[in-house]
Amino acid sequence: MKYIDKLRNSGLRPTKQRLLICEVLFNNEKTFHFTVNELERKIKDKINNKISLATIYNTVHAFEKKGYLKQIPVNSNQTYFDTNITDHHHFYNLKDGKLIDLENSDVGPINIKRKIDGKKIKSIEVLVKLED
Amino acid sequence: MKYIDKLRNSGLRPTKQRLLICEVLFNNEKTFHFTVNELERKIKDKINNKISLATIYNTVHAFEKKGYLKQIPVNSNQTYFDTNITDHHHFYNLKDGKLIDLENSDVGPINIKRKIDGKKIKSIEVLVKLED
DNA sequence: ACAGCTATTTAGAACCATTATAAACTACAA
DNA sequence: TTGTAGTTTATAATGGTTCTAAATAGCTGT
Ligand SMILES: [Mn+2]
Ligand SMILES: [Mn+2]
Ligand SMILES: [Zn+2]
Ligand SMILES: [Zn+2]
Numbered sequence: 001m002k003y004i005d006k007l008r009n010s011g012l013r014p015t016k017q018r019l020l021i022c023e024v025l026f027n028n029e030k031t032f033h034f035t036v037n038e039l040e041r042k043i044k045d046k047i048n049n050k051i052s053l054a055t056i057y058n059t060v061h062a063f064e065k066k067g068y069l070k071q072i073p074v075n076s077n078q079t080y081f082d083t084n085i086t087d088h089h090h091f092y093n094l095k096d097g098k099l100i101d102l103e104n105s106d107v108g109p110i111n112i113k114r115k116i117d118g119k120k121i122k123s124i125e126v127l128v129k130l131e132d
Numbered sequence: 133m134k135y136i137d138k139l140r141n142s143g144l145r146p147t148k149q150r151l152l153i154c155e156v157l158f159n160n161e162k163t164f165h166f167t168v169n170e171l172e173r174k175i176k177d178k179i180n181n182k183i184s185l186a187t188i189y190n191t192v193h194a195f196e197k198k199g200y201l202k203q204i205p206v207n208s209n210q211t212y213f214d215t216n217i218t219d220h221h222h223f224y225n226l227k228d229g230k231l232i233d234l235e236n237s238d239v240g241p242i243n244i245k246r247k248i249d250g251k252k253i254k255s256i257e258v259l260v261k262l263e264d
Numbered sequence: 265a266c267a268g269c270t271a272t273t274t275a276g277a278a279c280c281a282t283t284a285t286a287a288a289c290t291a292c293a294a
Numbered sequence: 295t296t297g298t299a300g301t302t303t304a305t306a307a308t309g310g311t312t313c314t315a316a317a318t319a320g321c322t323g324t
Contacts, residue, residue: 075204
C-alpha cells in the first residue's frame, strides 16, 4: 500500500480506517475541499462497512496536525478542509457554500507592511466572496 | 437619543434593547471585534436588567443585514463580528484567538486576476495568522 | 507465534454555539 | 384608544464537534 509508509513515518499506525481515508482524500487527480459530513458520505460510497464518525474526526485532525490537510477560514457552521496544502487562496460562493481554489499566481504578491511585536506570520490567506 | 433615527431609517423599531446594544456597539472611540458571548458580557456590565440572549442574536443579525456589523471569517467555534465596517483585513493571533485590524493601506492592493463566470466579487478579505 | 503494551476505534453521551418556537409585550399608525 | 405587526423572551431544539471509556488492533521484544 502506498500510504503505509507515509503514515508510519508520521508516527501514525496504518490502520485500515486511516488507509481507507487516505485513499479517499489523497488518491485523486485533483485536490478538493470538504466538510467532515461530506467526507463521511464519500467514505460510505467507497465501502460497505462503515467508519465511525469519531474516527473520521480523529483522523482528519491527526492529518491536519501532520500538515496533510489544511483548514480554510470561512464563516460556516461547518469546518472546511482542503487536501491542497500548498499556499493558495479561495473564492467562496455565498450561494451554495462551495470553495474554488485561487492560485497564488492569480493574486498579486501580498505584502504585509505592518509587523506585530513578538509574533511571526504563519500564513496569509485571501478569501474572495462571490455573489450573483 | 442618537440611535433612534438610525434604527427608524433602517426599518428597525428603536426598542430599548436595540438602543442599549447600539450604545455598547457604536458609542465608542474605537471599533472592536467581538463574539456574541463577549457582547453579552459587555451588555451585562452596562445595565442591571438583562437582555435575552435570543434578542442579542436577533439584533446582531439584524445589524449585520443592515450593514452595521460585519462577520469576520476565521476558524473558531464562535462567530466573530466587527464594528469596523470599512474594507480592511485582520491579523489573527492563534495563541489567544484575538483579532487585530490590518488596514488596507498596510496591505498592498490586491488584484484578483481570475474571474468566475456569472459571479461578482462581493469582498476580498485577508487573514494573517500569527504565531510566536 | 505469543505476550504485553500502547495506540486506535467505536457507540454513545456530552457539549455548546446557534436557531426555532410560541406566547407575552410593545411601538406605532389609524 | 385600539388594532396590528414587530419585537422580546424563556425555553426547547438543532447540529457540528468533542469526550468517554470499553473493545479492538498494531507493534515490539521474546
Ligand atoms: Mn482541528
Ligand atoms: Mn449571521
Ligand atoms: Zn483550496
Ligand atoms: Zn476588524
